[in-house]
Amino acid sequence: MNSLNPKLFDKDVERIPSRDGFGEGLVLAGEENKDVVAICADVTESARVQAFKDKFPERFIEAGVAEQNMAALASGMAAEGKIPFMTSYAVFSPGRNWEQIRTTICYNNRPVKIIGSHAGISVGPDGATHQALEDIALTRALPNMVVLSPCDAIEAKKATLAMVKERKPCYMRLSREKVPVITTENTPFKIGKAQVFREGNPSAGSTSSLQASSGRFADATIIATGQMVYLGLLAAKELEESNISVRVINVSTIKPLDMEAVIKAAEETGGIVTVEEHQVFGGLGSAVAEVVTQYYPVPMKIIGINDHFGESGICRFNLVKEQFWEIYLRYFCTNFRGNPLPVCLKKP
Amino acid sequence: MALSAQDIQNLEEKANVIRQDIIKMLLQAGSGHSAGPLGMADVLTALYFQILKHNPKKPDWKDRDRLVLSNGHICPVLYVSLAHAGYFPVSELQTLRKLRSRLQGHPHRESLPGLEITSGPLGSGLSQACGMALVGLMDESSWRVICLMSDGEQDEGNTWEAVMFAGKNKLHNLTALIDRNNIQIDGFTEDVMPLEPLKEKYEAFGWHVLEIDGHNFESIIGVFSEAKAIFEKPVLIIAHTIPGKGVDFMENDFKWHGVPPGITDIPGEPPKNEQAKIALQELRTLQGKIKSEHE
Numbered sequence: 259m260n261s262l263n264p265k266l267f268d269k270d271v272e273r274i275p276s277r278d279g280f281g282e283g284l285v286l287a288g289e290e291n292k293d294v295v296a297i298c299a300d301v302t303e304s305a306r307v308q309a310f311k312d313k314f315p316e317r318f319i320e321a322g323v324a325e326q327n328m329a330a331l332a333s334g335m336a337a338e339g340k341i342p343f344m345t346s347y348a349v350f351s352p353g354r355n356w357e358q359i360r361t362t363i364c365y366n367n368r369p370v371k372i373i374g375s376h377a378g379i380s381v382g383p384d385g386a387t388h389q390a391l392e393d394i395a396l397t398r399a400l401p402n403m404v405v406l407s408p409c410d411a412i413e414a415k416k417a418t419l420a421m422v423k424e425r426k427p428c429y430m431r432l433s434r435e436k437v438p439v440i441t442t443e444n445t446p447f448k449i450g451k452a453q454v455f456r457e458g459n460p461s462a463g464s465t466s467s468l469q470a471s472s473g474r475f476a477d478a479t480i481i482a483t484g485q486m487v488y489l490g491l492l493a494a495k496e497l498e499e500s501n502i503s504v505r506v507i508n509v510s511t512i513k514p515l516d517m518e519a520v521i522k523a524a525e526e527t528g529g530i531v532t533v534e535e536h537q538v539f540g541g542l543g544s545a546v547a548e549v550v551t552q553y554y555p556v557p558m559k560i561i562g563i564n565d566h567f568g569e570s571g572i573c574r575f576n577l578v579k580e581q582f583w584e585i586y587l588r589y590f591c592t593n594f595r596g597n598p599l600p601v602c603l604k605k606p
Numbered sequence: 607m608a609l610s611a612q613d614i615q616n617l618e619e620k621a622n623v624i625r626q627d628i629i630k631m632l633l634q635a636g637s638g639h640s641a642g643p644l645g646m647a648d649v650l651t652a653l654y655f656q657i658l659k660h661n662p663k664k665p666d667w668k669d670r671d672r673l674v675l676s677n678g679h680i681c682p683v684l685y686v687s688l689a690h691a692g693y694f695p696v697s698e699l700q701t702l703r704k705l706r707s708r709l710q711g712h713p714h715r716e717s718l719p720g721l722e723i724t725s726g727p728l729g730s731g732l733s734q735a736c737g738m739a740l741v742g743l744m745d746e747s748s749w750r751v752i753c754l755m756s757d758g759e760q761d762e763g764n765t766w767e768a769v770m771f772a773g774k775n776k777l778h779n780l781t782a783l784i785d786r787n788n789i790q791i792d793g794f795t796e797d798v799m800p801l802e803p804l805k806e807k808y809e810a811f812g813w814h815v816l817e818i819d820g821h822n823f824e825s826i827i828g829v830f831s832e833a834k835a836i837f838e839k840p841v842l843i844i845a846h847t848i849p850g851k852g853v854d855f856m857e858n859d860f861k862w863h864g865v866p867p868g869i870t871d872i873p874g875e876p877p878k879n880e881q882a883k884i885a886l887q888e889l890r891t892l893q894g895k896i897k898s899e900h901e
Contacts, residue, residue: 319740327767330730334737337722338745342737358730358764366715366724 259455261444267495273436276485277375279411280432281306283418284343288314291422293339297332299325299346304434305375307345325351329358329370336368341422348374348390348431352397363427364400370428371421372397377431378484378535379563385570390431391563395540397429398513404449405513406430407534407542409487410440413510416447424449433535437485440508452516455487456494458505458527479505479523479530480587483512483542486533493587515545517553524554531559531587538562561586609656609827617823620690621651625852626889627686627699632866633882635703638711641849641862642756643683645787645820649754649845650687652826659749662692665719671749672722672738676731677756677785678712679864685709685718693720729762731755732782736772739780739840750834753782758790761799766811772840773812780840781833782813785820787849789860808842820845853885854893 265271287294288310297319298307311318321328325346332342344351352359352372363370377390397405404426408414414432421428446453458476482490487508494504505527507519523530530550532543543560550558628643653673654660660670675684682702689696694708701707708718712726723734735753742749759765772780784804792798801807805815814836818825826845833841849863850856855875865872867881876884888894 316744321771322767324767324771326730326764327733327736327771330733330764330768331737331740331771333723334734334739335741336737337734338738338741340741357727358733361724361727362730362734 259445259453259457261442261446262455263439263442266438266440266491271438273438274411275432275434275436276408276411276414277304277306277432277434279408279414280373280375280418280430281309282411283415284310285313286415287341287343287419287422288317290419291341293341294422295319295335295340295342297321297328297335297342297344299323299328299344299351301346301375305345305347305373307343325355326358329355329372330362332370332372333358333362333366333368336363336370341369341371343371343373343418343421345373345375347388348377348393349388352393352429353390356396359397359427360400364402367402368427369425371418372427372429373432374429375432376434378433379568380433380435380437380485380535381568382435383570386567389568391535391537391568392540393429393431394512394534394536394542395544398540398545400427402427403513404428404511406449406510407483407512408432408510409482409484409508410437412439412441412443412445413447417449417510420447420449431484433485435485438488440488440491447510450511450514450516452481452511452519453508454505454519455491455508456504456506458494458503475526476503476505477527477529478502479507479527481507481509481520481523481530481532481542481546483509483534486535489587490533497588509542509546512542512545515549517549520546520549521554524550524556529557531561533561533587536562538564609824614823617648617651617655620655621647622852622889622892624651624683624686624690626886627690627696628682629853629867629882629885629889631682631686631699631702633868634700635866636869637703638682638866639679639864640853640856640866641789641859642677642680642785642787643686644853644856645847645849645851646680646683646754646785647851648821648823649783649785649826649847650683652823652830653752654687654691656823656827657830658752660691662688662720665693669747669749672735672751674722674731674735674738674751674753675713675725676735676753677728677759678725678731680754680756680785681709681711681713684713684721688718688720691720694718728756728759729764730768732765732768732772735780735782736768736775736777739772739777740775742779743775743777747779749779751777751780752830753780755782755784756790757784757786757788757795757801757804758798760784760795760801760804761790769808769811769813776812776838777840778837781830781843782840783843783845785847786844787847789849789858789863791860791863793860805844812839813842814839815842815844817844817846820847821851852889852893854888855881856885 332344480490534542856862
């Protein structure tokens with residue numbers, strides 16, 4: 259995609275936490291719409307609500323460390339015409355207050371915007387208690403809910419503004435760490451639409467007769483969400499040097515999932531690898547598999563946290579894990595090549 | 607505005623009809639809660655026929671008072687009151703808990719006109735009422751928020767998060783009412799999880815607390831009027847009620863908390879086939895005070 263950050267693969271690529279993009283977007287949303295209010299559960303600075311609080315003190319509500327009250331309170335405010343953004347760490351919201359979100363926001367169908375910061379293992383030193391690895395599964399299972407997972411700060415800002423216009427309950431997961439800026443102001447963003455960040459071409463060097471006759475557009479597709487999109491792009495770039503062409507899709511709306519983009523990827527590239535900072539159960543991979551198995555079955559690999567909790571550690575620990583994942587990504591993409599059967603499901 | 611003896615009598619008669627309809631709809635539904643709805647019939651009657659500023663023809667009228675039912679399981683009394691107030695046909699009450707009915711087992715806001723919230727899971731109604739009241743104050747609106755809670759749901763942590771929030775923000779346009787009937791499903795509240803001293807607890811959280819007899823119309827109407835005059839704090843009304851009020855064998859008996867008439871034989875109580883008939887007879891005769899009943 260032409261509109262991506264031209265310095266994407268530079269060593270000094272700009273790195274900004276996605277929560278910063280949200281904070282910036284929230285102020286813009288407040289300027290655009292007087293009904294926007296922000297509620298925060300005692301993490302105003304780290305969840306990046308401080309700028310909104312400074313600019314619109316009369317529209318900022320401190321809920322204290324009480325996420326259950328925050329959710330139902332937001333529902334009540336939405337009932338009276340406000341557009342509440344309720345913010346905490348994802349472990350606590352939608353974790354601690356899931357039932358209040360289910361009943362008073364989703365079943366009650368109130369357009370509350372739930373912002374869960376510090377999602378994923380990249381939270382690092384705080385350890386497993388603060389690393390939300392289940393939030394996508396929790397929110398995706400709720401009727402009426404829109405689930406967003408932006409890939410960088412710029413997309414988080416756009417998603418924040420788009421949520422104001424979405425008359426439904428929304429959940430957006432954000433990360434704590436600084437992550438490479440992938441997109442630009444010009445990159446298209448629309449709720450419900452996945453973006454193909456890298457189209458991929460059929461491998462020039464391929465000699466597989468199966469592939470030659472398959473008319474494939476690329477050898478595999480990486481479908482990623484959040485900061486893992488950057489890993490996907492890195493893996494695809496490495497693979498290109500080995501004449502393996504990979505499509506990379508950024509799924510910033512996990513629900514409603516862009517089924518068309520997923521089916522097209524299955525059809526045109528014949529294999530899909532998903533990657534997310536989330537349990538492999540119920541997250542992006544599950545959402546993609548629900549579409550692939552029902553509408554266009556192709557071999558798939560789901561990369562994520564495999565049924566365990568995270569752990570405390572400096573970010574280097576997590577980086578090792580990320581690098582491991584990138585190798586994983588490359589491995590699986592390579593093994594889809596010309597393989598109609600999921601032999602790629604063996605571990606490297 | 608002082609009420610005449612005739613006004614009070616009219617309300618008492620209305621509440622009696624509402625109780626009869628509760629028994630009929632529960633019998634038809636075959637499941638649901640009996641004790642709470644019967645116990646709260648007088649409060650709901652007073653609200654919908656005297657206290658609330660509302661318009662059944664325009665359920666979304668922006669200046670209406672908001673009645674938030676937090677303990678959704680007593681919805682039979684809310685449904686019957688709404689129907690008699692004119693929000694939907696009384697005949698629809700017989701569809702309670704049936705497939706495709708607008709009268710869900712616990713209230714679903716989008717299904718039925720007149721509902722302010724969806725409720726059932728306990729402890730979050732007061733939070734929603736706080737959200738509404740906060741916007742009311744932000745926008746300088748004249749309407750008030752009335753939140754009905756059970757005493758059992760005072761066990762919920764969420765309730766106390768909301769109590770703290772309302773106290774902190776001095777939500778004086780919010781009046782909460784606890785149906786203090788002393789029972790919950792597993793037994794008496796003070797056995798299951800003691801709540802007392804309830805009044806002092808709320809006062810410690812920054813609330814103004816009033817206590818009434820929840821079956822005395824003058825008290826009910828008077829206390830909501832008094833609540834309006836409190837400008838610096840949210841108000842809690844502890845309404846002492848008799849669960850199962852009006853039906854002798856149901857009164858003060860936690861076994862009738864979550865059971866409808868006509869389904870279960872309970873030792874020492876009328877056989878299941880007789881329960882609804884006896885209950886209706888008692889209501890019609892005001893528990894035997896009227897002797898001309900010929901059934």
